[in-house]
Amino acid sequence: AQKITQTQPGMFVQEKEAVTLDCTYDTSDQSYGLFWYKQPSSGEMIFLIYQGSYDEQNATEGRYSLNFQKARKSANLVISASQLGDSAMYFCAMRGEDSSYKLIFGSGTRLLVRP
Amino acid sequence: GAVVSQHPSWVICKSGTSVKIECRSLDFQATTMFWYRQFPKQSLMLMATSNEGSKATYEQGVEKDKFLINHASLTLSTLTVTSAHPEDSSFYICSAIVDTNSYEQYFGPGTRLTVT
Numbered sequence: 001a002q003k004i005t006q007t008q009p010g011m012f013v014q015e016k017e018a019v020t021l022d023c024t025y026d027t028s029d030q031s032y033g034l035f036w037y038k039q040p041s042s043g044e045m046i047f048l049i050y051q052g053s054y055d056e057q058n059a060t061e062g063r064y065s066l067n068f069q070k071a072r073k074s075a076n077l078v079i080s081a082s083q084l085g086d087s088a089m090y091f092c093a094m095r096g097e098d099s100s101y102k103l104i105f106g107s108g109t110r111l112l113v114r115p
Numbered sequence: 116g117a118v119v120s121q122h123p124s125w126v127i128c129k130s131g132t133s134v135k136i137e138c139r140s141l142d143f144q145a146t147t148m149f150w151y152r153q154f155p156k157q158s159l160m161l162m163a164t165s166n167e168g169s170k171a172t173y174e175q176g177v178e179k180d181k182f183l184i185n186h187a188s189l190t191l192s193t194l195t196v197t198s199a200h201p202e203d204s205s206f207y208i209c210s211a212i213v214d215t216n217s218y219e220q221y222f223g224p225g226t227r228l229t230v231t
Contacts, residue, residue: 033218043206045159045222052218091158100172101212102149103220105158 002027004092004106011111013082020067021077021109023092029053031097034075036066039089039108048090051075079111087113117143117213121223128199128230136194136226138209144189145211149220150182153206165192199230 003026013019025034036048051059051066059066067076079086092106118141128134138148146167151159163184164172171184181203183195192211196203208225 035218037222043208043225043227045208045210045225047219047221050218095218100164101147101220102161102164103159103210104161107158 002029002032002094002096002104004094004104006092006106006109008109009107011109012114013079013086013111014114015084016081018078018080019082019111021079021090021092021111023075023077023106025073025075025092025094027073027094027096029097033095034066034068035093035095035103036064036075036077037091037093037105038086039091041088045091049077082113084113084115087111117211117219117221119145119209119211119221119223121207121209121226123226124224125227126229128228130200130230131198133195133197134199134228136196136207136209136228138192138194138211138223140190140211140221143211143213145192145213146189148186148192148209148211150184150192150194151208151210153208153225155206159208162194196228199228201230204228204230 005024032053034051038046049061049064051068063080065078089108091108093103120139122137148165150162153159162177165184165186167186173179186192210222
């Protein structure tokens with residue numbers, strides 16, 4: 001069975017600083033995808049970044065980067081130069097190699113950016 | 116980018132009544148849509164996978180007779196909560212796949228259901 005673990009229920013970061021949100025996963029699939037989503041208080045799920053299990057380089061999207069360590073089964077999200085608008089819930093998710101395309105989500109990390 | 120809408124954005128209903136939530140892909144055709152439920156301060160839990168023209172696939176523990184899913188067209192999936200009870204109060208979110216060859220999955224804005 002697949003599982004996503006986010007061990008940080010809440011995090012604080014000072015504005016303009018970088019922050020790392022942890023995510024570990026468990027799967028027996030050879031091919032899988034890892035995602036990070038942001039959920040502000042409005043409830044919408046905003047896609048941030050994707051990493052495929054066979055991608056050799058860490059994914060980056062603007063201020064977001066994914067620190068993918070396959071051997072450790074970790075896929076941490078790094079947000080650089082934090083902004084007040086980054087305050088939100090962040091979810092790590094995984095999709096396995098079956099054809100269902102469904103996502104399994106972690107429990108989430110609430111990030112609060114301090115001015 | 117691909118846009119998914121949900122209607123209504125929030126709904127209050129009385130215990131014992133049924134409520135229908137719509138999920139639409141506005142600018143693309145979605146052969147597969149997903150329905151998630153999120154309780155306060157918790158994660159998203161997949162309820163079912165909805166495929167156009169076929170029966171939905173429900174996750175273990177989800178009552179298919181209580182949560183009726185219909186994917187009648189390539190742009191519309193509906194979730195009907197039948198005989199709703201207060202414990203069904205939750206945030207329901209749908210998502211859709213644009214392209215089965217792509218990893219991208221787009222989420223609707225969610226529907227907050229309160230059963231009194």
